[in-house]
């Protein structure tokens with residue numbers, strides 16, 4: 001049985017990942033800083049789905065969970081948990097709060113702590129479990145907002161810089177972990193109708209995650225360090 005560990009699995013993309021992987025017969029470690037009725041409901045349906053408490057901004061919690069799961073090979077590690085900023089939805093208010101002149105540096109630090117330091121710490125703590133698995137894959141969710149080439153509208157300082165950092169971090173990981181047979185990459189899951197994406201988003205979360213799973217399943221060395229979108233295309237840096 002293949003195993004996936006997902007952060008931020010109580011709602012949005014994380015919940016959809018848990019649902020789809022469990023539905024396909026995978027063992028799922030669904031990590032969340034708080035559970036949700038939807039996630040609790042999944043545990044009743046799938047024996048191989050376990051919920052773990054994990055706040056990715058709290059490093060001792062990450063270390064504790066990694067120690068608890070020390071003997072568990074993890075085929076696919078998905079760093080999904082992420083935040084936009086103080087305002088949780090991609091709309092006018094979020095853009096206004098992240099405009100030039102409006103940047104809140106405490107908020108920026110929180111975004112970096114969750115979106116960048118979180119995946120780095122989680123991956124460092126779980127790398128042995130990934131190395132011990134058959135698939136050996138590490139994915140961190142990025143965004144088209146992290147692409148320098150695609151940035152024509154400016155603004156979005158907190159979120160954009162965090163996802164640009166994710167892209168660079170995953171490129172370094174792809175290089176550093178390749179000798180151990182581990183494939184690492186950043187994936188843009190699409191602009192989808194989650195709490196973060198908002199109701200105007202263009203993609204259905206279930207469709208996005210089916211695409212993401214397909215991209216993860218087909219990851220190979222030739223894609224080393226690229227930022228991949230849920231539809232299989234490559235995002236420019």
Ligand SMILES: NC(=O)c1ccc[n+]([C@@H]2O[C@H](COP(=O)([O-])OP(=O)(O)OC[C@H]3O[C@@H](n4cnc5c(N)ncnc54)[C@H](OP(=O)(O)O)[C@@H]3O)[C@@H](O)[C@H]2O)c1
Pocket residue numbers: 007008009010011012013014032033034054055056057079080081082083088114141142143144188189190191192193194195196197198201
């Ligand atoms: N939706 C989009 O259009 C879109 C586009 C590109 C990239 N992404 C990326 O996809 C990922 C998931 O986004 P989403 O749309 O599903 O967002 P969402 O609906 O806002 O859900 C965010 C998830 O992250 C969790 N989370 C936040 N801070 C956390 C922390 N410190 N520790 C653990 N979990 C934490 C949340 O848990 P709580 O319930 O505890 O807050 C929630 O489960 C993010 O990395 C995001 O940047 C999303």
